[in-house]
Amino acid sequence: MISIPPAANQMTIKQESRASARDSADITPSYQMTVKKESARPALARIASILCSNPQFQRFLSHRFAALWLQHNTLHDKERAAAVVRDACGIQSRSELDSDTEARQRYNRLIGLPFSTWKNSHGNNVP
Known part of the structure; x- marks a missing residue:
């Protein structure tokens, strides 16, 4: 899921891995990475x-x-x-x-x- 908060300088990418029904629910890793949005002003x-x-x-x-x-x-x-x-x-x-x-x-x-x-x-x- 990608969410960009209004007026924020960064976007958050959250990736969740779901275990199959036969696997235990406690094996669900969650990864979060912060990525800078590219400036609207050219370099x-x-x-x-x-x-x-x-x-x-x-x-x-x-x-x-x-x-x-x-x-x-x-x-x-x-x-x-x-x-x-x-x-x-x-x-x-x-x-x-x-x-x-x-x-x-x-x-x-x-x-x-x-x-x-x-x-x-x-x-x-x-x-």
Whole structure:
């Protein structure tokens, strides 16, 4: 049986094994496991990955982090954007954005908020 309490952050999975009629009733094990529900908000690493494919985001990175952008000139744009994000945030993998609080803060301060501001100042239609 799966029950999800309203407004709860977890779901409970309860499995009960019933003994057959000929077996003793005291052999009925009960197992309970708690599983975290997936957040409705996408993980920052996933957002960063999607943005790295966006030409508008790539253009922003090439302006804001020109030296890093030039440093990775042998990579294609999507991989280049990912390398710039990793370097700017001081991480080896974008997945660290989900597990490292300081990396997440650096991303938001150096990339996330400035990109949002840049995008708004360019009318959201920069190629």
